[in-house]
Amino acid sequence: MTSQPLINADRLWSRLMALAEIGATPAGGVNRQALSDGEIAAWRRVIGWAGEAGLTPSTDAAGNLFLTLAGRDRGVPPLLLGSHLDSQPTGGKFDGAAGVMAALEAVVSLAGQDEKPARDVIVVAWMNEEGSRFAPGMMGSEAFTGEHDMDAIRAARDADGVSVGEALDRVHQALPDVPHRPLGFTTSAYLELHIEQGPLLEAAACTIGIVTGIQGKKTFQVVVEGSEGHAGTLAQSERRDALAAFARMASALHAEIGTIDTDIKFTIGRVAVVPYAPSVVPSRVSFSIDLRHPDNAVLDAAGVRIATLCKANASPCAVTVTPLVDAPSNAFDARLRADIGKAAREQGHSAMTMLSAAGHDARHLAKVCPAAMIFIPCRDGASHVEHEWAEPDHVAAGASVLAQVLRELAFAPAIEG
């Protein structure tokens, strides 16, 4: 099977670097927000490359992009593989983009074969995985799997007040030649390659991570309400200072939740102060909480404790804690995991099983079809940063393993999870 290369590694790398020019930041990273002009430009480029190999583009009401290689039997559920094209505001070249481009390379290489696959094979780029422009993330895959209602998704707004609905319509208007397909369809399997976004593969000098599952995640939006006042005249005892209450909450949360055990991850990444003037006592502070743990029982208990700690430190202000994401930890498909291990072994790549500390769209696909993920190392375990880096050899190895698993599934008469 591996006498012929399964992919063109040089083409993959050069396309991945070309994609990183869209939204490139001065520090070498990428800022390509969901449904932005940058994402439209990325769609155009990816659609162009896919078109050269005979793949046809389509989209759905959730703004997911599909690139289809037609199979012999168009009536059976297709294979899906991909990731996302949006990035963090100071993100890197690989998070999401590596998965979409590896999938495209695997399918383009398959399209170059004489034999047609048994079923359709579709590359997907999910809408708003990151959740940085519109919260929460993974909107596209949640809409696809029916976990989240499109009306609710369309109503979310970015910091400038633009709704997902408005931004989505704008993307679709910018690409009038991309036909629309119904939202959600039966899929025979889902595969996603991603950089690890952690240090384990690098530390073990291992090229391929066979992902067993994704750690659980909860997110919250917390709003502290106090009263505005003049910084020079209002006595401390008369104040309802929302920032002072926030400081107590954040300090207590970091001290207690952040030290539950060595697996816990606790982050306050956004804090917005109103009215935001140096000489006005803040009337309102809103902030985000991101909480993760591989053990659902620990995760649930920490979630309850977060609300308690916020309330205990609010007085004399009021506080509301709104849960956003509530995603328990999950396990990926055993047969697909075995296929990934076999492909890595046959291709001579070192491989290890591992849990994903980060969330991915595959978490949602795993609820509706057999799903699995392939990890490749990233330098220093750094991701969501502008200097995020994956070695060309590792990108090629991951894509080649993905291509082998894809080919075995694509020509199989039936797929069982």
Next chain:
Amino acid sequence: MTSQPLINADRLWSRLMALAEIGATPAGGVNRQALSDGEIAAWRRVIGWAGEAGLTPSTDAAGNLFLTLAGRDRGVPPLLLGSHLDSQPTGGKFDGAAGVMAALEAVVSLAGQDEKPARDVIVVAWMNEEGSRFAPGMMGSEAFTGEHDMDAIRAARDADGVSVGEALDRVHQALPDVPHRPLGFTTSAYLELHIEQGPLLEAAACTIGIVTGIQGKKTFQVVVEGSEGHAGTLAQSERRDALAAFARMASALHAEIGTIDTDIKFTIGRVAVVPYAPSVVPSRVSFSIDLRHPDNAVLDAAGVRIATLCKANASPCAVTVTPLVDAPSNAFDARLRADIGKAAREQGHSAMTMLSAAGHDARHLAKVCPAAMIFIPCRDGASHVEHEWAEPDHVAAGASVLAQVLRELAFAPAIEG
């Protein structure tokens, strides 16, 4: 002296309300930032009203607006009176505007008299008193008195990256007919009317506050530097979370500095988090500190302690504490305070002496000439809020006292501080 009204109270009130339409907010307040389009519009309106009474406009390199009533002897140092036209983002109709409009009304009424004043009388609107768009505040009066260098002032930038220099040039270009005068000139006295921005006059049912001085103020800009990372993968023990360090600092500062005594005022009004994404560990948090106290020894000790507390709570992040404003408490001119008390008494207004808890441009003028301030009550002591309110009778009483003090100075052959 008081047989004839010294001002037209109805004209003053209607002009004050008309001014409040510029930058009016939906909740009834005012958002008129320094050197903004709103301030340009306010200048135009004020220049128009002044022109009807024969006052001539001029400006200086610091963007202060002057409206001059020519006196008999143009060679002697003029009288200066006024306040500022800029507001907080969610400010009210009276902070600053009441002082400029009371000064204008007093001078316009004076211009209507047969006898010319002995010296020039100039209404002033100082540039950027609030410091909310460009930090720190009181740039115009500090430039006028030579305490702050124009190059440094011009280099300060707002949140959108616009410099004071750019914004200032834009204001001057928008008003090409307003002649320029050299920055800073010898002044024989300075008077400023302002709402109290505190509850003391209202609580004492008193109409006129004779301000003895201004409490001392220090401001700081603090920057916490950590390292960016992925919220789902980076272990807590590996993090240099700038927000976690900020929470510890802010919590400790509020707990210790905010409770020094009942006179201390401690405010963190602005917090900026970078990169500002829910699933990225913050690499940088910058925040403002506003500290006030009437006793300079307490103020100085608290200032030193602030830097110590920031450093003690920074690890594993780095912190830099940059002092911005360092304004000790000051005392106003004894003779002018006596004049204000005498005018209030003769006009039948209840009056009390009091310390100003808030900073004002008069603080800086007091270093270069005899200066004093007149306070009038504001409802519930509330200021820097959209529902800020002063009664029409109180505005009229304050302006009338200001007008009487002005007339006595304006016709005096010499003024001694």
